[in-house]
Amino acid sequence: CVLRQRQERSALQRLLEYLLKALEKKDPKQLFAWPVTDHIAPGYSSIISIPMDFSTMKQRIDNGVYSSLSQFTDDFKLLCNNAMVYNQPHTIYYKAAKKLLHTGVKMMSPDKLRPLRSVLT
Numbered sequence: 830c831v832l833r834q835r836q837e838r839s840a841l842q843r844l845l846e847y848l849l850k851a852l853e854k855k856d857p858k859q860l861f862a863w864p865v866t867d868h869i870a871p872g873y874s875s876i877i878s879i880p881m882d883f884s885t886m887k888q889r890i891d892n893g894v895y896s897s898l899s900q901f902t903d904d905f906k907l908l909c910n911n912a913m914v915y916n917q918p919h920t921i922y923y924k925a926a927k928k929l930l931h932t933g934v935k936m937m938s939p940d941k942l943r944p945l946r947s948v949l950t
């Protein structure tokens with residue numbers, strides 16, 4: 830079999846890998862690590878039309894699906910909003926998603942990313 834050559838990663842892929850790791854650190858209970866199943870969340874697939882989780886975002890980075898930072902942040906916001914749609918406000922999932930959303934948006938703001946430009950390009 831042909832060994833899968835270690836593909837060169839683009840500057841964007843390196844930036845997104847860095848951001849994803851930082852976001853995953855904000856989810857120590859790994860509530861957002863994997864796709865939510867109807868088994869653990871009854872009726873989830875009929876309530877949430879476009880599911881998203883960190884493992885899917887990792888796959889999209891590795892497969893070169895994201896061609897901009899905003900596509901990555903859109904998936905991150907989707908991940909958080911899904912949890913705030915399916916779960917009631919008093920639940921740990923809703924509260925964790927709300928906190929994660931605010932932290933993530935702040936972390937990926939232009940003034941926070943500008944200093945990274947040099948080290949990641």
Ligand SMILES: CC(=O)c1cc(-c2ccccn2)c2ncccn12
Nearest residue numbers: 859860861865869870912915916922
């Ligand atoms: C993200 C989310 O909505 C979620 C993650 C989980 C979850 C995540 C890891 C282990 C167990 N449950 C969950 N369980 C019930 C209802 C909703 N959720």
